[in-house]
Amino acid sequence: MSTSNRRKFLGTAAALAAGTAAVAMPLSGQPPKYPVVHHVFFWLKNPDSKEDRAKLIAGVKSLSKIPTVKELRVGIVASTEKRDVVDNSWGVSELMFFSDLAGQEAYQTHPIHLEFIKNCSPLWEKVIVYDAIEA
Numbered sequence: 001m002s003t004s005n006r007r008k009f010l011g012t013a014a015a016l017a018a019g020t021a022a023v024a025m026p027l028s029g030q031p032p033k034y035p036v037v038h039h040v041f042f043w044l045k046n047p048d049s050k051e052d053r054a055k056l057i058a059g060v061k062s063l064s065k066i067p068t069v070k071e072l073r074v075g076i077v078a079s080t081e082k083r084d085v086v087d088n089s090w091g092v093s094e095l096m097f098f099s100d101l102a103g104q105e106a107y108q109t110h111p112i113h114l115e116f117i118k119n120c121s122p123l124w125e126k127v128i129v130y131d132a133i134e135a
Contacts (some may be wrong), residue, residue: 034070034097035134036104041090043126052123053091059120060094066110068103072096090128104131 046052057074064072073095077088098104107113 032134034099036098036101037130037132037134038094038096038098038104038107039130039132040094040096041128041130042092042094042124043089044091044123045125046123047091056092056120056123059116059123060092063094063096063107063113063116066107066112068098068106068110070097070099070103091124101133 042056044052044056053076057076060074061072063069075093075095077090080086080088082088096104096107098107
């Protein structure tokens with residue numbers, strides 16, 4: 001690679017990296033909108049059943065009615081590149097955002113959440129939960 005091409009490549013890479021970092025950084029002086037994240041992954045007992053998956057998705061979406069749930073995203077496995085670090089063995093995911101830990105705690109015992117567990121737990125064989133707070 002010639003010196004001028006190498007400089008051009010390094011300059012472009014540096015500009016791209018700086019632009020990416022600027023996009024990823026939060027706005028200065030503003031705290032995160034909803035700093036508590038609750039991410040749940042469900043493995044269905046019948047992973048090939050579209051009916052079971054639809055039922056679980058509907059159940060998860062019902063959790064948005066809980067007042068302390070500020071945002072809710074429901075997902076299914078994406079058809080992304082297969083890599084060793086990617087786990088695509090689950091069937092449905094739920095990503096929730098809360099204003100604070102008290103809101104997340106209130107969610108756990110809310111009647112809508114308890115009803116969801118009662119109605120939908122027969123559909124899954126495994127659940128993993130990841131709770132995080134903004135660093």
